Amino acid sequence: MSVLVFIEQREGQIRSVSKEALGEGTRLAEKLGGEVVGVCPAASDPGLASLGDAGADRVLLAAHERFGLYDAAGYTRAVCQAAETVKPDVVLFAASAMGKDLAPRVAARLGMGLATDCTALDVEAGRLIATRPVYAGKAIQRVGFRGTPALVSLRPKVFAAVAGAGRRGTVERLPVSDEGSPSGARVRRVVAASSGKVDLTESEIIVSGGRGLRGPENFKIIEELAEALGATVGASRAVVDAGWRPHSDQVGQTGKTVSPKLYVAVGISGAIQHLAGMSSSRCIVAINKDPDAPIFKVADYGLVGDLFEVVPALTEAVRKLNAQHV
Amino acid sequence: MIQAVCIKQVADTETRVKVAADGKALDPAGVTWILNPYDEFALEQALRVREKLGAGEVVVASLGGAGVAATLRNALAMGADRALHLRADAPPPDSLAVARALAAELRPLSPDLVWCGRQAVDGDAAQVGPMLGELLEMPCVTAVAGFELEGRTAVVERDIEGGREVVEVQLPAVITTDKGLNEPRYASLKGIMAAKKKPIEERPAQLGEPSLEVISLALPPPRSPGRVVGQGVEGVQELIRVLRQEAKIL
Ligand SMILES: Cc1cc2nc3c(=O)[nH]c(=O)nc-3n(C[C@H](O)[C@H](O)[C@H](O)COP(=O)(O)OP(=O)(O)OC[C@H]3O[C@@H](n4cnc5c(N)ncnc54)[C@H](O)[C@@H]3O)c2cc1C
Ligand SMILES: Nc1ncnc2c1ncn2[C@@H]1O[C@H](COP(=O)(O)O)[C@@H](O)[C@H]1O
Numbered sequence: 001m002s003v004l005v006f007i008e009q010r011e012g013q014i015r016s017v018s019k020e021a022l023g024e025g026t027r028l029a030e031k032l033g034g035e036v037v038g039v040c041p042a043a044s045d046p047g048l049a050s051l052g053d054a055g056a057d058r059v060l061l062a063a064h065e066r067f068g069l070y071d072a073a074g075y076t077r078a079v080c081q082a083a084e085t086v087k088p089d090v091v092l093f094a095a096s097a098m099g100k101d102l103a104p105r106v107a108a109r110l111g112m113g114l115a116t117d118c119t120a121l122d123v124e125a126g127r128l129i130a131t132r133p134v135y136a137g138k139a140i141q142r143v144g145f146r147g148t149p150a151l152v153s154l155r156p157k158v159f160a161a162v163a164g165a166g167r168r169g170t171v172e173r174l175p176v177s178d179e180g181s182p183s184g185a186r187v188r189r190v191v192a193a194s195s196g197k198v199d200l201t202e203s204e205i206i207v208s209g210g211r212g213l214r215g216p217e218n219f220k221i222i223e224e225l226a227e228a229l230g231a232t233v234g235a236s237r238a239v240v241d242a243g244w245r246p247h248s249d250q251v252g253q254t255g256k257t258v259s260p261k262l263y264v265a266v267g268i269s270g271a272i273q274h275l276a277g278m279s280s281s282r283c284i285v286a287i288n289k290d291p292d293a294p295i296f297k298v299a300d301y302g303l304v305g306d307l308f309e310v311v312p313a314l315t316e317a318v319r320k321l322n323a324q325h326v
Numbered sequence: 327m328i329q330a331v332c333i334k335q336v337a338d339t340e341t342r343v344k345v346a347a348d349g350k351a352l353d354p355a356g357v358t359w360i361l362n363p364y365d366e367f368a369l370e371q372a373l374r375v376r377e378k379l380g381a382g383e384v385v386v387a388s389l390g391g392a393g394v395a396a397t398l399r400n401a402l403a404m405g406a407d408r409a410l411h412l413r414a415d416a417p418p419p420d421s422l423a424v425a426r427a428l429a430a431e432l433r434p435l436s437p438d439l440v441w442c443g444r445q446a447v448d449g450d451a452a453q454v455g456p457m458l459g460e461l462l463e464m465p466c467v468t469a470v471a472g473f474e475l476e477g478r479t480a481v482v483e484r485d486i487e488g489g490r491e492v493v494e495v496q497l498p499a500v501i502t503t504d505k506g507l508n509e510p511r512y513a514s515l516k517g518i519m520a521a522k523k524k525p526i527e528e529r530p531a532q533l534g535e536p537s538l539e540v541i542s543l544a545l546p547p548p549r550s551p552g553r554v555v556g557q558g559v560e561g562v563q564e565l566i567r568v569l570r571q572e573a574k575i576l
Contacts, residue, residue, distance in 0.1 A: 070491065072465070072466065072467075073465065076460070097485065097487055100469070101456060101468045101469070103453075104455075104460075105456045105459065105460050107422060107453070107457065108422060108457040109460055111422070112422075112537055113538035114421070116450070116453060129541060134448065135343050135448060136450065138342070138343040139543050139545060139546065140543070141419070141540060142543075143539065143540055143541060144539050146536065146537055147537070184499060185465035185494070186493065186494050186495075187491050188492045189491075189492050190486070190489050190491050191491075192488060192489040229576075247485070247504075253339055254505045255505070261575060262575050272339065279549070283569075291554070296552070300552040300573065301553065301554075301573075302554040303555060303556055303558075303561045303562070304554055304557050305558035306558065310559060310562060314565065317562050321576060
């Protein structure tokens with residue numbers, strides 16, 4: 001039983017979420033007893049041979065000049081062609097912006113079921129079972145597939161990548177048919193976020209601010225703490241709707257779902273829709289002046305106090321710690 | 327210009343989930359039903375396109391049980407012209423089956439634009455839109471937060487990790503909408519009155535074989551109870567200590 005893994009690259013860089021997917025692919029292949037094959041649409045080889053150590057036995061490079069930028073129709077064709085040649089039992093994607101867009105197309109093309117944004121995969125009686133949060137994490141669904149391949153996308157930062165897997169990582173060319181007509185949608189350009197910061201969904205540490213900050217100018221203290229911690233800044237919807245922060249910073253049901261190692265919520269009350277986006281974080285710290293704020297119910301560690309005093313003191317303490325480490 | 331908007335009725339985002347006796351679905355008792363928040367952006371954008379062009383038709387389509395009629399009526403009150411109710415007493419948790427049933431009804435309309443939400447906030451699948459693109463053989467752009475129409479070309483923007491993609495797409499196309507695209511309107515009193523006279527066509531959904539089956543639905547394991555480590559600035563040292571020694575993060 002083999003596993004096909006979609007390998008995502010941007011600007012010739014293999015993305016870490018794909019290594020997480022390869023890691024899980026390796027674990028599945030061990031249980032199922034088969035090979036792990038990657039498929040990577042790209043303009044040119046982004047260094048796929050290195051993926052042997054991340055768990056790939058083989059990687060199919062679907063090279064096309066148009067594949068430098070994401071090309072939904074072309075990538076769909078490439079992954080479907082790879083599925084035809086490899087005949088996998090499972091196809092894995094990362095539930096990244098690209099994977100979320102691509103996986104349903106492949107599922108529709110292959111006529112197979114897809115479980116998105118999964119947080120665990122198990123093999124029970126030879127059958128793949130996917131675990132996925134639903135109702136914004138308020139419930140957990142387990143689903144089984146009718147037929148193969150089973151298609152799955154994996155929530156970023158939940159599955160561990162492997163290193164030193166020592167598999168072959170043979171790179172093979174996958175010819176891409178160019179069914180004549182160009183696709184009706186084309187990425188014109190990618191505008192980088194101003195600061196070039198790490199995306200929230202890929203951050204190890206997040207410091208989020210809420211309405212308790214009282215105004216956009218005060219996010220400086222959040223940014224300073226984030227910088228000291230090596231963290232990315234997030235926000236509640238209240239402050240995004242007020243225009244203090246861009247929508248891409250929003251964490252929650254109608255924002256991003258994040259699972260960092262550490263999530264620090266500052267001046268955020270902990271509305272159910274906010275919790276939906278961050279309650280799968282490994283460690284949650286809440287700073288709020290209201291001891292009854294609902295955020296304390298999910299926080300591992302709470303600090304009750306005025307954020308305008310506590311946060312700068314915390315930033316200072318973290319800086320001191322950093323200075324000791326160098 | 328014919329625009330179709332796929333809308334789903336979902337449990338209110340404040341809902342405390344209770345699992346039904348079968349252990350596989352949400353217990354519907356006491357649940358307030360709303361229009362999926364992402365579908366509000368889809369409907370709003372379709373209405374804006376129709377208003378800008380000064381012509382055309384906006385058809386809303388929803389697959390679900392009898393209660394869905396109220397959500398369709400609300401969409402008509404916001405300004406949609408007519409509604410299709412694809413009757414299925416329990417919409418399957420399987421997006422491919424839903425997408426196929428919707429595609430079968432939308433195809434004969436030959437829509438120029440098909441709108442969906444980025445995801446339905448019940449199953450959080452985020453699948454139906456791009457599946458419709460494949461099934462209807464139309465290009466599709468997902469999670470769109472910016473939209474401009476110039477003739478038969480739409481220029482749209484979508485957030486990706488660390489930036490924004492600007493995508494050019496030829497009509498007919500499927501677009502799924504993200505928060506930030508627009509501010510959805512409320513139904514006006516006049517709209518509510520007008521909606522009473524607008525048609526809702528009902529027919530059984532053509533649901534084929536499911537591609538997935540739900541084995542169980544359960545509440546997540548509770549987070550182990552946390553604790554308040556301190557008050558004010560005095561608590562900072564203790565917070566640092568627990569983060570280093572217990573959580574082993576710093
Ligand atoms: C359909 C729908 C979707 C939604 N999606 C999201 C979503 O994706 N993400 C999201 O975040 N919300 C979402 N919401 C909104 C959510 O319900 C809340 O309104 C929002 O999260 C509140 O933001 P907040 O915690 O910043 O503000 P508030 O609730 O106003 O909380 C501010 C907090 O700051 C504290 N505070 C004030 N001053 C200080 C101080 N000096 N020091 C310390 N603490 C202080 C207060 O005690 C309070 O707890 C959604 C709502 C709906 C209806
Ligand atoms: N039962 C349904 N009826 C109509 N539209 C639906 C239905 N289910 C999903 N959709 C549409 O598809 C989008 C994505 O849904 P999903 O793939 O279930 O997350 C929704 O925002 C709706 O626009």
